[in-house]
Amino acid sequence: MPVKVETYDRVEEAARALSASRSARFLGGGTLVMRAVNAGDQSFDTIIRLRDPDFRTIRMQGDGLVIGAGVTMAALVANRDAAFLAPVARVIGGPAIRNMATVGGNLFASGNYGDLAVALLALGATVQLAGSGSRSMPIDEFLRDRERHATSLVQSVTVPRPRDPAAFRFTKVSRVKPKGVSLMSIAALLPQSGGRVQGARVAYGAMGPTPLRAIAVERALEGQALDAAAIDRAAALAVEGIAPPTDALASSWYRAEVAGVHLKRLLAGERR
Ligand SMILES: Cc1cc2nc3c(=O)[nH]c(=O)nc-3n(C[C@H](O)[C@H](O)[C@H](O)COP(=O)(O)OP(=O)(O)OC[C@H]3O[C@@H](n4cnc5c(N)ncnc54)[C@H](O)[C@@H]3O)c2cc1C
Structure with a gap:
């Protein structure tokens, strides 16, 4: 099936064209869209580009x-x-x-x-x-x-922007380095006030259908000094309320087993 390409100069025009058709896809960098085109994906027939x-x-x-x-x-x-x-x-x-x-x-x-x-x-x-x-x-x-x-x-x-850059941490767990995709990724924002965590946000990738927050971990960290005991308590809740998927890289069981280990390293400030 031929794919039509429409190019717009203004964001409003591109947005209008995209919302008008269920069979249109927006083209960002195309690293995924063009792969779909090459694989013969039939779910879209129009590509929307923006030059703004x-x-x-x-x-x-x-x-x-x-x-x-x-x-x-x-x-x-x-x-x-x-x-x-x-x-x-x-x-x-x-x-x-x-x-x-x-x-x-x-x-x-x-x-x-x-x-x-x-x-x-x-x-x-x-x-x-x-x-x-x-x-x-x-x-x-x-x-x-x-x-x-x-x-x-x-x-x-x-x-x-985090006031204290050290309050933001990220780790990507992959089987191949560099360039491997994530078996899981973890990001944490751990702002502190008076030596205690205030407003923790912890997020996972590849642990559900979309990136998701580790709410139980955030609650365990809130108001705590970021010491070994608090980190252990938070890591023990790493997959509380989360059902990790099984895919080609790892089983659900494996993800659940290792999430706490990687989270603990991240919270302890060990970069890998
Ligand atoms: C070899 C390879 C390695 C990769 N490694 C990684 C990796 O390590 N980590 C990682 O996160 N990703 C990785 N990716 C996936 C991908 O490259 C990235 O996620 C990238 O950020 C997708 O952006 P893009 O602009 O290329 O998306 P596109 O392919 O242009 O679009 C992807 C989807 O998003 C939609 N879209 C794009 N921009 C917009 C917009 N502004 N508004 C609305 N919809 C939009 C498109 O319509 C499409 O549905 C990899 C891909 C490949 C092929």
Whole structure:
């Protein structure tokens, strides 16, 4: 089946075209969309492209960073204001993938992909949708209803910058290094006040259909000093309320067994 390509200069036009057709796909960097085209995916017949330069910019807004959905992983790594996200963007694919893969596309990536979305979830980002229904929503809500947003154009994400860069941590567990995909990824925001954790957010990738929060872990950490006893208690709850999937990389059982080990290392500040 031939695939039609439509190119727009303005974000509103692209958003309108995308929302008008269930058989259209937006093209970010195309690392997943073009793979689907090459594999003969019949679920779409139109590709929507956007040339708006604003879509690829990163700018400060108060204490936050507004990152255009068309910003690539390579551009994130190179941006000084986004330095806290560089360790995440740097482990996504190899150089060729990072030069193409976008922030917007990462929000829709499923399975073992979506490492940046995991970090954005832990950081409490908000997602801006373009078009007639233009609105902002917490990333938690966006990810929960991700299927419903398949015909919405993500314009940007706004990320609060951690006051203390050491409060944000990320680890990617993969069988092959570098360039392996995630068996699981974990991101944690652990702000402290008076030596105690206040406002912990912990998120997993590849542990469910979309990136998800480890609520039991967050509750165990809240108000605690980040010492060995608190870390042990939190790690013991690593998969509380979570049903990890079985896929080609690992079984559900294996993920459940090792989640606490990796979480404990991350909370203890051991980088791997
Ligand atoms: C070899 C290889 C290695 C990879 N390694 C990793 C990895 O280590 N970690 C990781 O997280 N991912 C990885 N990926 C997956 C992928 O490259 C990334 O998730 C990337 O960020 C997807 O972005 P993209 O711009 O290429 O998405 P695209 O392929 O352009 O789009 C993906 C989906 O998102 C939708 N979309 C894209 N942008 C928008 C937008 N602004 N608004 C609405 N919908 C949009 C598209 O319509 C499509 O449905 C890998 C992929 C490959 C092929």
